[in-house]
Amino acid sequence: MDVSTLLSLTDRVDSLAAPSGMHPGAWPLAGRLDGWTRARGLVIGDPDTSPLGRARCDRLAARLLRAAPLDRVELFAHWLTWTFALDDTLDRRPLSASATAVCDLYDDLLRALRRGSARPGARPLESTLAELWRATSAGMSAGWRRRFLVHLEEHRACCAEEAVNRRTGVVPTLQRYAALRRGACGPHLFDLVEPVLGVELPGRVLSCPPWTALTEATADMIAWCNDLASFRRERADGDAHDLVAVLAAAHGFSDGQAVHWTLDRIVHRAADVAAAARVLPDALDRLLLPDDDRIAVARVVPVLLDAPRAHLDWLVESGRYDLARPEEARPPRRQLGLQDILAAR
Incomplete structure (x- = not known):
């Protein structure tokens, strides 16, 4: 898949039309983050060529949190870098195909x-997680800390399920995939918006159905765009945990057809975000x-919507994914009928 395929979403989704901004003080973050990552030993192999070393997590953080204090x-x-380092570890053997190994790592x-x-x-x-937790949890309530732990436990359970699927050659069903992907994509990262902004959301808001609809649809948009960026690498690794592979298995699609259907599902999910926000x-x-x-809600909601x-x-500018720049040949786009759309939802 090439960059133009991913960016075609900007013509189809109003909320994706305008480029995101950047924190005005972001320019020194790249060098500081690189030094921090190397000092903590999170990069395996050559930092200049490894997926984590080329990820540019500073850019993603600065785009997501344009109005937050620079130190936050x-x-x-740092949390993004740690999470990607964890994911890279979980994607490599022996952990990638062993639920037991995943759970043992997470126990530590x-x-x-x-x-x-x-x-x-x-x-x-382990040592970096303890450091980050001390820097982040101070000032947050016991309820927030419990929620963060629950989301880490969810991440563990979903990564363990993925490991079992890889070992047994199972492709997740469409019905299971969305929740599995949300859990494996780092749900704790959403919780971190609050301490970064210096606020905390009350439980009544978090349990409100429109809030759940907003956060789940936003997480799906992010996860499925990531699937488009990474599926070629995952296909080469024989990993079926991306929406392109799941759609191809469910409907007998070619990769090109499954890419188009993935784009369509992202467009529909964007409409769900807009409906929840209304x-x-x-x-x-x-x-x-x-x-x-x-005030807390008013500060967090714009971050979610953006x-x-x-x-x-960030997917386009990061070196973490192999996104081809030239246009590649792909099947012509077909028109979807109502039954097609309903079947894909």
Whole structure:
């Protein structure tokens, strides 16, 4: 897949039409993040050629959090780097095909997080997690910390399920895939928006159906755009955990057809984001939130709404994915009928 295929979404989705901005103070973050990543030993192999070394997490953080204090943007970039380092570890053998190995790794990580410190001689993922947790959780409530832990547990469970699928050669069903992908894509990253912005969302908002609809649809847009960027590498690795492969298996599509259907599903999910955003204000009004909670919601919502385009821009500029620049031959786009759209949802 090439860049133009991914960017074709900007012509079809209003919220993706305008390029994302950048934090005005972002320019020094790249060098500082590179030094931090090397110092913590998170990069395996040559930092200049490894997927993590070329990821440019500073750019993604600076696009997502344009109005946050720069030191908090840098903290979020550290979390992105740690999460990608964890994903790269989980994608390599023996962990990529062993649920037991995934759970064992996560046992060590969660113990370090709960203690607030790593064991002597701990692997970089463990020691860095403990460091990040100390810097992030201070000032956050016990409820927020529990929520973060729940989302890490969800990440562990979904990554373990993916490992079983790889070992047994199972391709996830369309019905299972969306929730599995959301869980394996790092749901804890959404929680981090709050400490970065210096706010905390109340439980009443988090359990509100329009809020759930907004966050899940946003997560799906981000995950499925990422699937488009990474599916060629995953296809080469024999990994079926991307929407392109799942659609191809479910409907007998060629890769080109499955790419087009993936684009269509992202467009439909963008409409779900817009619909949730329209009804959210009325739902929040009914909660009779105090002023501090209203301010927290008002600060977090724009980040969520801007996230898919910020992520799309980062996919194009990051060196983490092999996105071909020249236009490649692909099947002509076919017109979708109503039955096609309903069947794909």
